[in-house]
Amino acid sequence: MAIGNLQAVAESxxxxxxxxxxxxKGADPDAVRKAARVMKGCVDAxxxxxxxxxxxxxxxxxxxxxxxxxxxxxxxxxxxxxxNRIALQSDxxxxxxxxxxxxxxxxxxxxxxxxxxxxxxxxxxxxxxWLQTVVQMTRDGKFQCGEEMKKKPELFVGAxxxxxxxxxxxxxxxxxxxxDAGARYIQTQxxxxxxxxxRFMADVVKLGLHEQVKILVGITPMKSAKMARHMQTNVxxxxxxxxxxxxxxxxxxxxxxxxxxxxxxxxxVREIPGVAGIHLMPVMWEDVVPLVVERAxxxxxxxxxxxxxx
Amino acid sequence: xxxxxxxIGSKLYTGLVWFEYCAKHPIFGCRLCGTCKLxxxxxxCPMTCPKQLRNGPCGGVRANGHCEVKPEMECRxxxxxxxxxxxxxxxxxxxxxxxxxxxxxxxxxxxxxxxxYNVDKxxxxxxxxxxxxx
Numbered sequence: 001m002a003i004g005n006l007q008a009v010a011e012s013x014x015x016x017x018x019x020x021x022x023x024x025k026g027a028d029p030d031a032v033r034k035a036a037r038v039m040k041g042c043v044d045a046x047x048x049x050x051x052x053x054x055x056x057x058x059x060x061x062x063x064x065x066x067x068x069x070x071x072x073x074x075x076x077x078x079x080x081x082x083x084n085r086i087a088l089q090s091d092x093x094x095x096x097x098x099x100x101x102x103x104x105x106x107x108x109x110x111x112x113x114x115x116x117x118x119x120x121x122x123x124x125x126x127x128x129x130w131l132q133t134v135v136q137m138t139r140d141g142k143f144q145c146g147e148e149m150k151k152k153p154e155l156f157v158g159a160x161x162x163x164x165x166x167x168x169x170x171x172x173x174x175x176x177x178x179x180d181a182g183a184r185y186i187q188t189q190x191x192x193x194x195x196x197x198x199r200f201m202a203d204v205v206k207l208g209l210h211e212q213v214k215i216l217v218g219i220t221p222m223k224s225a226k227m228a229r230h231m232q233t234n235v236x237x238x239x240x241x242x243x244x245x246x247x248x249x250x251x252x253x254x255x256x257x258x259x260x261x262x263x264x265x266x267x268x269v270r271e272i273p274g275v276a277g278i279h280l281m282p283v284m285w286e287d288v289v290p291l292v293v294e295r296a297x298x299x300x301x302x303x304x305x306x307x308x309x310x
Numbered sequence: 311x312x313x314x315x316x317x318i319g320s321k322l323y324t325g326l327v328w329f330e331y332c333a334k335h336p337i338f339g340c341r342l343c344g345t346c347k348l349x350x351x352x353x354x355c356p357m358t359c360p361k362q363l364r365n366g367p368c369g370g371v372r373a374n375g376h377c378e379v380k381p382e383m384e385c386r387x388x389x390x391x392x393x394x395x396x397x398x399x400x401x402x403x404x405x406x407x408x409x410x411x412x413x414x415x416x417x418x419x420x421x422x423x424x425x426x427y428n429v430d431k432x433x434x435x436x437x438x439x440x441x442x443x444x
Contacts, residue, residue, distance in 0.1 A: 127365070128408055
């Protein structure tokens with residue numbers, strides 16, 4: 001029985017589309033609400049980032065509640081950077097009680113590049129043991145210590161992976177660890193260089209992991225040539241080919257070109273065996289999501305009836 | 311079997327912890343986590359990773375295989391994977407085994423004694439690995 005819309009669409013076998021909203025650096029709920037309204041109807045669920053790039057923002061749980069009030073299903077990202085196992089588990093209970101259906105577990109950007117570089121990086125658990133903990137809570141109703149709880153949270157639990165960073169041979173095995181830990185879906189880092197992705201997916205298919213987990217490939221539509229260059233040189237863990245940067249620089253309308261590249265990437269990604277969906281990461285450019293989804297031919301989104309477990 | 315933790319506070323125990331630190335810190339950068347994984351992970355300490363990741367690299371590894379936080383340092387997991395794959399006996403390197411989270415209550419205790427007396431529960435871990443391999 002599906003817990004929420006994302007799981008229902010995933011189990012129906014349809015090609016998945018998720019997107020992402022970065023909560024604002026201030027107590028303004030309207031920015032989140034507006035972004036959610038833009039994405040309503042064109043995605044299956046929306047991720048809320050957890051203080052991305054280690055910059056303080058509205059908490060991902062609070063933003064998820066705002067998004068769900070607008071009628072869009074939320075996926076709460078939870079990093080192990082800022083909270084120890086007690087706070088993390090407490091937040092999982094809290095968000096489940098607030099009616100959130102999906103959680104994604106990850107390690108999170110180190111505070112060194114954020115706006116509080118002197119902060120203590122917690123990393124009490126790592127992304128995989130944290131994932132294991134959430135799965136143990138939702139499946140067995142047990143805390144990390146082994147103690148049982150009264151009512152277990154019902155959540156569709158996912159994780160992330162980056163096929164574009166070394167050690168390349170180890171990445172599929174690490175994905176295997178996440179599958180073993182109980183992840184049901186994986187969202188990847190932004191894909192620009194598809195050769196890396198093809199090699200990664202070939203290994204994933206060889207290990208049979210694509211049958212156990214839904215893999216959603218990250219897509220970022222670029223707004224300008226400057227952004228492409230920035231992502232190429234300053235963001236570790238991303239592979240932006242020189243050809244893509246040149247194309248952005250040569251374009252008369254960079255926004256239109258960025259959109260075209262994103263749509264082309266989606267078409268190419270759909271051809272790769274084992275890919276089950278896309279995860280759109282529009283950085284500060286939420287308005288582009290409906291355009292990308294429409295031009296990629298992924299509308300209308302499937303409506304699947306969710307069986308209530310009550 | 312006795313409990314190695316009962317000796318905490320005795321001079322001999324403190325001396326042993328000091329000795330362990332002096333032996334392992336200059337070479338491996340030991341942080342005295344108390345649950346040593348050097349022997350499982352290609353003689354590379356995962357606690358020297360800025361995120362102290364025990365189950366694989368984060369997503370921020372630079373294209374040259376170096377750390378996103380300390381650009382001059384090779385990613386601990388790039389090193390673990392390379393060393394273990396090249397030099398480690400197959401019976402020791404279990405790339406898909408999930409290492410349990412660090413037990414912070416064992417910090418600054420002797421990992422050698424914790425291993426000897428199975429305080430770190432490594433025996434259960436090895437049984438789990440064996441069961442998976444069958």
